[in-house]
Amino acid sequence: MKDQSEIKDLTLCSQCLFYKQSSLFLSEKDIHHLEKNIYQLKFKHGETIFKQGDKSRHIALLNHGIVKFNFEENKERNLILSIVSAPKILGGANMFYRQRNLFSITAIGDCDICMIDMNEFGEILKQNGKYALMLFERAMEMFETSILNYISLANKNVNGRIADILLYLSEHVYKNQSFHLLLTRKEIAEFAGCSKENIIHTFSHLNDDNVIRTDGKNLTILDKSKLQMISRLG
Amino acid sequence: MKDQSEIKDLTLCSQCLFYKQSSLFLSEKDIHHLEKNIYQLKFKHGETIFKQGDKSRHIALLNHGIVKFNFEENKERNLILSIVSAPKILGGANMFYRQRNLFSITAIGDCDICMIDMNEFGEILKQNGKYALMLFERAMEMFETSILNYISLANKNVNGRIADILLYLSEHVYKNQSFHLLLTRKEIAEFAGCSKENIIHTFSHLNDDNVIRTDGKNLTILDKSKLQMISRLG
DNA sequence: CGCGAGCTTGACGTTGTTCAACTAGAGTGG
DNA sequence: CCACTCTAGTTGAACAACGTCAAGCTCGCG
Secondary structure, three states: OOOOOOOOOHHHHHHOHHHHHHHOOOOHHHHHHHHHOEEEEEEOOOOEEEOOOOOOOEEEEEEEEEEEEEEEEEOOEEEEEEEEEOOEEEOHHHHHOOOOOOOEEEEEEEEEEEEEEHHHHHHHHHHOHHHHHHHHHHHHHHHHHHHHHHHHHHHOOHHHHHHHHHHHHHHHHOOOOEEEOOOOHHHHHHHHOOOHHHHHHHHHHHHHOOOEEEEOOEEEEOOHHHHHHHHHHO | OOOOOOOOOHHHHHHOHHHHHHHHHOOHHHHHHHHHOEEEEEEOOOOEEEOOOOOOOEEEEEEEEEEEEEEEEEOOEEEEEEEEEOOEEEOHHHHHOOOOOOOEEEEEEEEEEEEEEHHHHHHHHHHOHHHHHHHHHHHHHHHHHHHHHHHHHHHOOHHHHHHHHHHHHHHHHOOOOEEEOOOOHHHHHHHHOOOHHHHHHHHHHHHHOOOEEEEOOEEEEOOHHHHHHHHHHO
């Protein structure tokens, strides 16, 4: 966990989506209790939000930014399980399953995150099942993307997986045809489950065929339907 | 969902693990309410418990038997996400996340399952956050195995993945060095994410090297440490 | 200017899939 | 009882996909 030197004015949290949703479910007393145990942090690109193997004491509410879920096998064998953008509840798997974190969560670019102490928050959950259910549903969304990635990985060839990833990033993360991808080629490879050379080769071909246009870390999808076809065939 | 012609005496459920655990959390009134909405079904090998794309109206409590989570891409491109044995709560992902089932759940061998109507049960959960949390933790266990499979698939070669699967089946599913595997070679391949010929070749080699002994569907692990080494090297 | 990290490219070898041929067992019908 | 067919399992060989390697490139930074 990052040091808390950058704690900001707590009133900021009253603007965040999580706070607004929570206020629909909780009593004024609980809201007040929550306010006392919530604080905002800012993370920069590459900073670790949760560390694999650590024991989480917090739930993280991603209010702004993009994060990756990365599994560290050993020095040279990493894996990106998923990439998600705000707003999301992070630490769901860690929050309810009382073991060490299965994977790390790392900032991609600047991230605004609200931290809630789990011990305090757990009490509120125990007393308010309806609220707990709402949070479960949100936390569950995270797993859907992981499972869909898994399926893509198991069933498709490299071209199909890369097409899937580009479509996913465009539609669900950056929400734009064109985006500035802060990941290295190696990291994209860790997401696609292939070598970095493979990513480079495939990007080159897609460039030649006018399906995408890459310019350093900027990436634009020119022909979405062709990308979808590659995904299907893969 | 299977037809309910085989509903058994409801008192049977009072013996099941789920019922016993629940009684620690719920009031007598809620327990009574639960009893009214719970019934036991028996599934045979290959029968579908939850169908991919369907909307679940039930939570399934696997009291006896083994099930697979299978994703059906198309006729010739299936995938087994996980295999788990009783006792487990099935339908967790479906229970809290109100969409169509992401994957099917299918019986491997005979299964005893208690079904609970979700609408009735949801009310109890909303009123009892502590109980909801307990159930959620159990449901989360399911995802851990899926994620570990994902990691194995992404990081290891075929030999390593097959070794992983054999160790997993032995330690977490059958809880025995020797087991009667009801899966076809094709299904094992769908679990390992490779071709059935690959499974057959690898099994042959492992047989030759006295690491395992296969006799039709019976499988015995002779040299666990060697299998663990193959898993690490993979 | 030199250095290092990340990127790019093509060649090469390994891994894994596909294909085809064969075997064994189980179910079917004459 | 014997074809027959169908399914699952097995084997090896050919081929394609993919990872590894090596070399050169670009860019930013000290």
